Amino acid sequence: MRMEHRSHDAGELCEAGRRIYVRALREGHLHAEEARAAPCLSDLGLLHPDGQDDRCLRPTAPAVALPRLLGAIDSRITAQRRRESRLADVFAPLMDLDRRWTSAGDSAGAAVIHGRLRINAAIDHVASKAQVEALAIQPGGSRPVDDLLQDLPRTHGVLARGGRLRTLYQHTTRHSPPALTHYRDLEGDVEVRTLSELPDQLLVFDRRVAFLPVNKVRDTAVEIRQQAVIDYLVTVFDLLWRLAVPLWPTPAPQRASNGVTPRQRAIAALLTDGLSDTEIAARLGMNVRTARVHIAKLSAFLNSSSRAQLGYLIGRSGILDLPV
Secondary structure, three states, rough: OOOOOOOOOOOOOEEEEEEEEHHHHOOEEHHHHHOOOOOOOOOOEEEEEEEEEEEEEEOOHHHHHHHEEEEEEEHHHHHHHHHHHHHHHHHHHHOOOOOOOOOHHHHHHHEEEEEEHHHHHHHHHHHHOOOOEEEEEOOOOOOOOHHOOOHHHHHHHHHHOOOEEEEEHHHHHHHHOHHHHHHHHHOOOOEEEEEEEOOOOOOOEEOOOOOEEEOOOOEEEEEEHHHHHHHHHHHHHHHHHHHHHEEEEOOOOOEEOEEEEEEHHHHHHHHOOOOOOHHOOOOOOOOHHHHHHHHHHHHHHOOOOOOHHHHHHHHHHHHOOOOO
16 A cells, blocks of 8 residues: 655655665666655656656666755755845844844843844944954854855955954864965955864954854844943953964964874863863864874873873873973
8 A cells, every 4th residue: 555645845855755765776776656656756856767668767876866965955055144144234234223122231231132133233233333353252163164254244344444353263273274265365454363272252343342142053142332341351352362373364383292282282181171072072173083083192192091091191291281
């Protein structure tokens, strides 16, 4: 008995479609009548006509189908980002006219903003008036190119008005720098530095307005205008800036000390605190696989045979006392 095909979102493969596709891959072909039970197979291009038999269909190789489907998803995401950017551009000049969507608290110098479109519109509005300086903390390793491109109009505006831009990334950006190549197109006072660990995201414009995320998904933010709080955030930024290693425009070399790189030294410090591989990767803005590779190198360097012994040997070796 043939089961009724349940409707589902376009661009998805249902369980019935998966079973039929698997059978087609195993047998090399499929009768066209059987494919009617899962029309999503044709929609996704997973089955195509058999050139020798009109009654049969042949499966598209997974290695061919998957990149094509992923590319279609990526195109939809890019289009959606462009629509968001255009909508934010439309609303940016309206921010002065109506701020009723912000939570109460403007009198205290802070307003909670809900929704990414509203957050971006608020940032664009403030950035469009910035004259002196833009400070940014961007944790989490190398930023996606699309995110960086979204920020470039804001950056160009500040720099075009004679302001300066200072940005802090994590050290992982030094090892995957494609997004940073876009800084080459900027004209003006631009500096980028990196640290092993950073607090959450921060944007400060002209040392008068700051934006901070409220949650991990970053769909809620707080806009701060209270000068005492701004001064404190700028002081924190300046402390981190002095500790950070220059990356742009002239990168400082990251040399190993006694065979241990700065990246491995940061991992060693977190190992002695008892953090897991996943926690270390999250703190340092790298994937777990990369963190484990460095941990393995530390183990080999110190001739450690266990995780517990590694922590002991790190403390005894003096690795943590090496200059940064």
